[in-house]
Amino acid sequence: MPDETAPAAEEREFLRWFAERGAVLSPSVALASFAGMGRGMQALEALPEDALLFAVPRAMLLGTRTSALPRLALAEDARRRGDGMDIDDDEAQPGTWQHLHRQGWAQLLLVMLWERFRASERGQAACAAFDAGADWGAYFGILPKHFDTPMFWSDAELAELKGTAIVEKIGKEEAHETYEKDIFPYIQSHAALFLGSLAAEQPDAVPALLQEFYSEPLFHMMASAVLSRSFHVRKPEPGQQPGAEGAEGMVRPGDRGVELAAPADEDEEGENGDESELHIDSDSDSDADADEAENIDDVCMVPMADMLNARFETDNARVFYHLDKLEMRTTRAIEKGEQLWNTYGDPPNCDLARRYGHVDEPNGADVVELPILRVVDAILALEGAADQAERRTSLLSRVEWSVAEGLDEVHALTYLFAPSSEPPHAPEPAKASSSELRAAAASVAEELLVHTRLLLLDDAAYEKVQAKGKLPNARIEAREPAAGKTLGVAEVLLKAIDLRLAEYPTSEQEDSARLYGAAGQQAEQGMSANLRAALVVRLGEKRILIDNARVLTAAHEASLKIAAAPAKGSKRKGAETAGASKKARK
Numbered sequence: 001m002p003d004e005t006a007p008a009a010e011e012r013e014f015l016r017w018f019a020e021r022g023a024v025l026s027p028s029v030a031l032a033s034f035a036g037m038g039r040g041m042q043a044l045e046a047l048p049e050d051a052l053l054f055a056v057p058r059a060m061l062l063g064t065r066t067s068a069l070p071r072l073a074l075a076e077d078a079r080r081r082g083d084g085m086d087i088d089d090d091e092a093q094p095g096t097w098q099h100l101h102r103q104g105w106a107q108l109l110l111v112m113l114w115e116r117f118r119a120s121e122r123g124q125a126a127c128a129a130f131d132a133g134a135d136w137g138a139y140f141g142i143l144p145k146h147f148d149t150p151m152f153w154s155d156a157e158l159a160e161l162k163g164t165a166i167v168e169k170i171g172k173e174e175a176h177e178t179y180e181k182d183i184f185p186y187i188q189s190h191a192a193l194f195l196g197s198l199a200a201e202q203p204d205a206v207p208a209l210l211q212e213f214y215s216e217p218l219f220h221m222m223a224s225a226v227l228s229r230s231f232h233v234r235k236p237e238p239g240q241q242p243g244a245e246g247a248e249g250m251v252r253p254g255d256r257g258v259e260l261a262a263p264a265d266e267d268e269e270g271e272n273g274d275e276s277e278l279h280i281d282s283d284s285d286s287d288a289d290a291d292e293a294e295n296i297d298d299v300c301m302v303p304m305a306d307m308l309n310a311r312f313e314t315d316n317a318r319v320f321y322h323l324d325k326l327e328m329r330t331t332r333a334i335e336k337g338e339q340l341w342n343t344y345g346d347p348p349n350c351d352l353a354r355r356y357g358h359v360d361e362p363n364g365a366d367v368v369e370l371p372i373l374r375v376v377d378a379i380l381a382l383e384g385a386a387d388q389a390e391r392r393t394s395l396l397s398r399v400e401w402s403v404a405e406g407l408d409e410v411h412a413l414t415y416l417f418a419p420s421s422e423p424p425h426a427p428e429p430a431k432a433s434s435s436e437l438r439a440a441a442a443s444v445a446e447e448l449l450v451h452t453r454l455l456l457l458d459d460a461a462y463e464k465v466q467a468k469g470k471l472p473n474a475r476i477e478a479r480e481p482a483a484g485k486t487l488g489v490a491e492v493l494l495k496a497i498d499l500r501l502a503e504y505p506t507s508e509q510e511d512s513a514r515l516y517g518a519a520g521q522q523a524e525q526g527m528s529a530n531l532r533a534a535l536v537v538r539l540g541e542k543r544i545l546i547d548n549a550r551v552l553t554a555a556h557e558a559s560l561k562i563a564a565a566p567a568k569g570s571k572r573k574g575a576e577t578a579g580a581s582k583k584a585r586k
């Protein structure tokens with residue numbers, strides 16, 4: 001429920017600035033505080049579908065297209081080169097503004113830090129000569145001063161994420177390196193730009209001033225703000241009519257900390273959020289795609305649009321694009337008092353926690369990662385080959401080939417039965433019938449089935465696959481005579497899931513009991529938000545593994561029956577998902 005308290009001074013100042021700069025906020029909505037979510041937006045009266053909530057002129061967006069810093073930095077680079085000419089980004093030397101264009105969000109983060117300084121009391125006077133236009137001071141005033149993302153968690157809190165894929169994706173080290181190697185040296189060597197007239201007026205104070213306005217913690221804060229609040233806004237197309245809806249594509253926050261931002265999608269509606277990184281292409285491919293697809297200049301902050309919270313499949317408002325402004329509109333009728341929700345793209349909890357610092361309970365979009373190496377381990381364990389090292393090498397060479405052919409190195413498993421909306425949010429039904437289990441088998445990650453089966457083929461069949469470039473079908477009940485011992489795809493995946501579950505220090509029952517209580521045990525009281533988020537993430541992952549395991553168990557039993565009755569079994573196609581992989585479809 002929203003707090004009834006009067007808005008804080010910084011919020012009043014933000015609202016004043018918002019109106020003064022030409023933005024419009026509907027009198028039917030207001031910012032409000034929501035328990036555990038910070039600020040959000042609330043309807044003060046019932047609203048129809050497509051009602052305008054607010055409109056923001058493009059000039060108010062904060063990014064490299066609207067800030068004066070890029071213009072000033074380019075002029076400074078040209079002055080230092082002494083030629084005053086424009087050069088291509090490719091020709092730019094290290095230590096120049098254009099060179100930073102290649103460093104993910106570096107330019108945007110410098111813009112954020114510089115604009116924050118420029119809006120400060122000392123910065124206003126020091127930057128007066130820059131003729132840089134109106135500042136974003138009131139916007140910085142309401143940005144969070146701290147973030148709950150794992151980037152800022154203690155080691156003890158991070159330890160609670162053991163087994164999940166979050167820890168290695170936080171990017172703390174990479175962010176630190178970017179700051180040390182690219183950001184701070186650039187600022188230091190352009191002190192007159194970043195401190196304005198203060199650099200010449202107080203040369204002895206420069207190191208302290210740089211620390212005050214451009215420190216590493218501030219840099220991480222800006223990066224976190226971009227990660228959790230930025231949008232992708234394309235430049236208007238030439239010839240586009242003012243008011244034309246949706247011509248610039250969707251917005252959503254960039255991703256990957258300071259390293260990379262996520263690719264933009266083609267869509268006419270805006271979405272504060274982005275896709276999970278667990279997609280079909282291998283990571284390296286997707287990074288390349290992201291580089292290609294994203295224009296870093298599209299990533300920007302959209303005051304007011306970043307005030308809306310989000311919850312799994314709850315969004316009731318979206319951003320729409322116009323040549324001169326962005327509008328937030330309702331996507332369905334809203335009742336008086338309802339919260340206005342945007343969508344962050346319904347990411348799984350591991351991404352929600354990493355990028356936004358909160359989780360959804362339950363989150364039907366949850367995923368758990370199963371690396372193909374765990375499948376290799378499972379095969380080795382089940383085969384119990386005398387020469388494990390030799391067999392591992394052979395399996396790894398298949399992994400290398402298949403990944404080069406476009407199969408994922410890490411597969412994402414999803415819920416096969418949706419989690420209950422009621423605590424403890426376990427997948428329902430708890431006891432599925434055999435027909436329900438059979439039906440669910442069709443949703444087991446296809447590419448994982450193909451990949452597993454490929455590893456199980458005997459050498460002759462594998463060589464044929466390589467020669468023809470056609471992968472085996474995703475048949476969950478398939479059994480293959482790998483290395484002289486017949487193993488089932490489902491059987492191997494069950495073992496891989498066992499191994500994957502063993503990576504978490506606690507069990508599903510323990511986590512569930514702590515979060516939601518169990519027979520004879522109360523839920524843990526007074527848990528910190530970070531600990532709760534960690535428990536929710538890892539419980540969701542374990543539940544998906546266990547959910548997949550029950551379907552695989554049924555498939556394994558079926559595969560044994562089929563094997564025992566080969567004549568009938570050879571005709572059985574029920575659980576086969578034809579032409580499963582991209583490669584197979586080719």
Ligand SMILES: C[S@@+](CC[C@H](N)C(=O)[O-])C[C@H]1O[C@@H](n2cnc3c(N)ncnc32)[C@H](O)[C@@H]1O
Pocket residue numbers: 036037038039040144228229272305306307308309310311355356357358359
């Ligand atoms: C785009 S901002 C939304 C505005 C934000 N609540 C504020 O006070 O400025 C995103 C942040 O809001 C919070 N948030 C959004 N949705 C939430 C939810 N369902 N539960 C908890 N926190 C949420 C998270 O801190 C997230 O990083």
